[in-house]
Amino acid sequence: PRDRKKIYAHCNMDELRKCIDESVGNGKKLIIVTDGVFSMRGDYAPLHEIACLAEEYDPKFEEGIMTVVDDSHGIGAYGETGRGTVEVTQEDRIDIITATLGKGLGVDGGFIVSNEKVIEYLRETSPLYVYSNPISSGIASAALKALEILDSHEGLKLLERLRENTEYFRKGINQIGFKTIEGIHPIVPILIGDAIKAKQMVFDLYQRGIYVVALTYPVVPRGQDTIRVQILASHTRHDLDYALKSFQETGKKEGILE
Ligand SMILES: Cc1ncc(COP(=O)(O)O)c(C=O)c1O
Known part of the structure; x- marks a missing residue:
């Protein structure tokens, strides 16, 4: 909810900790949202530290803590194989990764990666998914091709x-x-x-x-x-x-x- 949203200063983990601390007892679940690569600065979020904080405070929330990373500027451009900030930071505890296909991959649309439960939930409840047209098949084919190139020798x-x-x-x-x-x-x-x-x-x-x-x-x-x-x-x-x-x-x- 908007009234319980807190914003911490750029990459400031002390402030993030303070925000989490202040949220304990204020809700069942906490979601930490960050960009992977920051579009205006070209730097990236300390995903390891964020994941550690999430793990530390997870038991203090009835439904735990979730981490969400928008890596629109990381996917396709960052990391040895273009897998973005999680690859650069070697952090595999992020719960949801979201990105556009419109930057490094050069097409339209976007995607969300998470576990089956989250994806099922989003498919059932996300208004954009339920009530909007999907990207056209031509764009989807171009996106698949872009991913294929990224994952090939040529991509490397x-x-x-x-x-x-x-x-x-x-x-x-x-x-x-x-x-x-x-x-x-x-x-x-x-x-x-x-x-x-x-x-x-x-x-x-x-x-x-x-x-x-x-x-x-x-x-x-x-x-x-x-x-x-x-x-x-x-x-x-x-x-x-x-x-x-x-x-x-x-x-x-x-x-x-x-
Ligand atoms: C961090 C970030 N996420 C998402 C988007 C949205 O991408 P799209 O317009 O392809 O949906 C942008 C666009 O500039 C962005 O900078």
Whole structure:
């Protein structure tokens, strides 16, 4: 219920513990919900710590604690075989994983993975499942094909390429003098710290054929305006060098770099 929902600060496990503590005696069941990879930052939730807290407090709730992870930005892009944040953190105690098929897998729709009981419950009760049309068979076939590629030798190669490209771009952009939110995910947020400069840079980069997105207040806190870059496996070294050079030039023009 909305009135019993609590929100903890980004990846702050002390706050999460406090929220759980305050909820003891306030309901039969507790659900902890988090993103796997965070879309604005490219970092990821400490799933191991979250699962440990869930396990510790589980006996204090009549129906226990459930963990739900939305890994829309992790599935298909993160981890050795693209299985997302659970693969990166090696945490297998998550109860429900949900993700879109529209990011790493490039189609429409989404999915929920859980045990049989939960899936049966959702099939019987979820209004979106019961009263809406499913994705079309063409989209379902494309999704299956995307999963087949992800699970193949080609998929492993693509993921490897994605990791190499990400590392190359992250290293390059830091060497030029930009600050980034650290991480290993292909979402690379470059800190600009000024909404107008971020938007001007995005406009200039677009003129050069580079499509990136400015994240400005209120999407991010004031003063933490960023340009979000998304690296692809299909980027060539030439593409990445061209992007780095363009970032350097536009960054200088806007006075972000010296
Ligand atoms: C974390 C997260 N979950 C879910 C979604 C929704 O994906 P879709 O629009 O494909 O349903 C998004 C979309 O941006 C997202 O960032």
